[in-house]
Amino acid sequence: MQLASAVDPQLADLSNKLIYSAMVVYTLAMFAHMIEWTFGSKGAVAVRSKEQSGSLGEAVAAAGKKAAKKVTVTVAAAGGGTTTLTRTAVAGEGATVVTSGRGAEEEDGPGAAGTSEKADLAGRIAVSLTVLALMLHGGGIITRGLSVSRWPWGNMYEFSCAFAFAMAAAYLVLLAARKKVRWLGLPVVLAVLLTLGIATTVLYTDSDQLVPALHSPWLAIHVSTAIFCGGAFYAAFIATLLYLGKDSFEKRAAAGLATGSLGTPASVWQRLPAASTFDKLSYRINALVFPLWTFTIIAGAIWAEAAWGKYWEWDPKETWSFITWVAYACYLHARATAGWRGRKAAYLALAAFACWLFNYYGVNIFVTGKHSYAGI
Numbered sequence: 001m002q003l004a005s006a007v008d009p010q011l012a013d014l015s016n017k018l019i020y021s022a023m024v025v026y027t028l029a030m031f032a033h034m035i036e037w038t039f040g041s042k043g044a045v046a047v048r049s050k051e052q053s054g055s056l057g058e059a060v061a062a063a064g065k066k067a068a069k070k071v072t073v074t075v076a077a078a079g080g081g082t083t084t085l086t087r088t089a090v091a092g093e094g095a096t097v098v099t100s101g102r103g104a105e106e107e108d109g110p111g112a113a114g115t116s117e118k119a120d121l122a123g124r125i126a127v128s129l130t131v132l133a134l135m136l137h138g139g140g141i142i143t144r145g146l147s148v149s150r151w152p153w154g155n156m157y158e159f160s161c162a163f164a165f166a167m168a169a170a171y172l173v174l175l176a177a178r179k180k181v182r183w184l185g186l187p188v189v190l191a192v193l194l195t196l197g198i199a200t201t202v203l204y205t206d207s208d209q210l211v212p213a214l215h216s217p218w219l220a221i222h223v224s225t226a227i228f229c230g231g232a233f234y235a236a237f238i239a240t241l242l243y244l245g246k247d248s249f250e251k252r253a254a255a256g257l258a259t260g261s262l263g264t265p266a267s268v269w270q271r272l273p274a275a276s277t278f279d280k281l282s283y284r285i286n287a288l289v290f291p292l293w294t295f296t297i298i299a300g301a302i303w304a305e306a307a308w309g310k311y312w313e314w315d316p317k318e319t320w321s322f323i324t325w326v327a328y329a330c331y332l333h334a335r336a337t338a339g340w341r342g343r344k345a346a347y348l349a350l351a352a353f354a355c356w357l358f359n360y361y362g363v364n365i366f367v368t369g370k371h372s373y374a375g376i
Contacts (some may be wrong), residue, residue: 011147012207018140019161019200025133026168026193032126033186035270039119123182127175130189134168141165147207154225156364160199164192166231183272187238218303225296229289230356236285237353242347243278247343250275279342283335284347290328297321316367320359327352 079285141161145152153159171188174181249269272278298319302309312318334340340348 007207008147008150009207013145014142015140015147015207018136018143019196022133022136022140023196023200025129025136026189026196029126029129029133030186030189030193032122032129033189036119036123036126037121037186038085039179040137070192123185126189127172127182129167130185131172134165134172137161137165137168144207151220151223153227154219155203155205157199157203157205159223159227160195160203162227163230164195164199166197166227168192170231170235184235184238188235191234216303216306218299219308222296222299222303223297225292229293229296230360232285232289232292233353233356236282236289236349239278239282239285240349240353242272243275243282244343244346245269246272246278247275259276278338279346283332286328286349286352287332290332293325293328297325314365317359320355320363324352324355324359 093365141152142159144158144161153162167188171184174184246269300318304313304318305311327348331345331352334348335345
């Protein structure tokens with residue numbers, strides 16, 4: 001009874017309502033991003049190659065008859081990558097072509113890159129909805145913690161809510177820093193909704209106090225860094241998938257094939273940055289967060305010594321944390337070796353992220369150990 005009296009049921013109920021409200025708004029943001037991707041492609045003008053589509057000047061002149069503002073022409077280079085060219089002449093006038101560089105983009109977002117004002121507006125609305133959803137999401141996490149007067153990540157439900165918040169927040173921080181990453185909005189929102197959906201259905205537990213072993217300042221340090229690492233690893237995972245898709249598209253375009261990767265429309269891939277951009281982004285994120293993941297494991301070992309008297313006992317969670325560390329170390333080493341750059345290194349990055357996912361979901365749900373605090 002004393003444990004139950006330490007929980008504020010009103011705040012706990014408010015937290016649930018805020019999380020569900022955030023999910024509704026995230027869903028609206030997802031649809032807005034889908035509209036941007038769908039209708040933004042109509043304004044894109046693609047040239048597969050100079051041999052197949054005629055001269056570059058003819059392609060730009062033809063595009064000028066349909067557009068009164070700006071036309072973007074993306075050409076696949078024979079050696080991989082893309083070159084984006086733009087014109088700003090009024091329809092019917094001579095076209096002035098400006099080469100903006102390999103894989104560069106004049107505007108942010110797939111709607112803008114597709115020269116569709118309506119699709120671009122949908123993308124901007126999606127970002128605004130994501131900001132609103134993040135505010136509701138954050139309110140749900142804060143009220144959950146206030147309902148029991150502790151850090152709100154003492155079980156898998158709370159950790160998942162915080163993990164999803166970190167993903168959305170990282171995306172919006174990049175946008176606020178004027179990074180052209182609006183194309184990341186759709187996969188981020190999809191992942192946030194999936195994470196919250198699993199949290200509210202499979203992983204949900206009522207607001208309650210912590211088990212004695214979790215009453216430690218290391219909860220804020222160890223778990224907070226784990227949440228941040230998870231969000232960063234996910235961003236790198238998305239960049240890796242997009243790299244593989246874009247690299248496949250560039251090779252198909254160089255071979256004169258009209259469709260994109262996995263049968264997707266070519267216009268989707270044309271409006272994304274070059275494959276090399278995704279490759280570098282994935283590597284830089286993983287390289288940046290790897291030392292923090294190392295610190296997370298060390299902090300957990302220090303906490304284990306304080307709670308159980310031993311730094312390391314090869315508990316399933318400890319074991320898979322170490323396996324994940326080794327997987328990312330192998331990726332970083334392979335990525336720094338000339339013979340393992342590109343797709344081979346990308347496959348290692350995917351395997352490393354799969355280890356992280358199993359360490360979080362598989363170990364916590366299906367394996368019993370000292371870290372069995374999922375509450376399900």
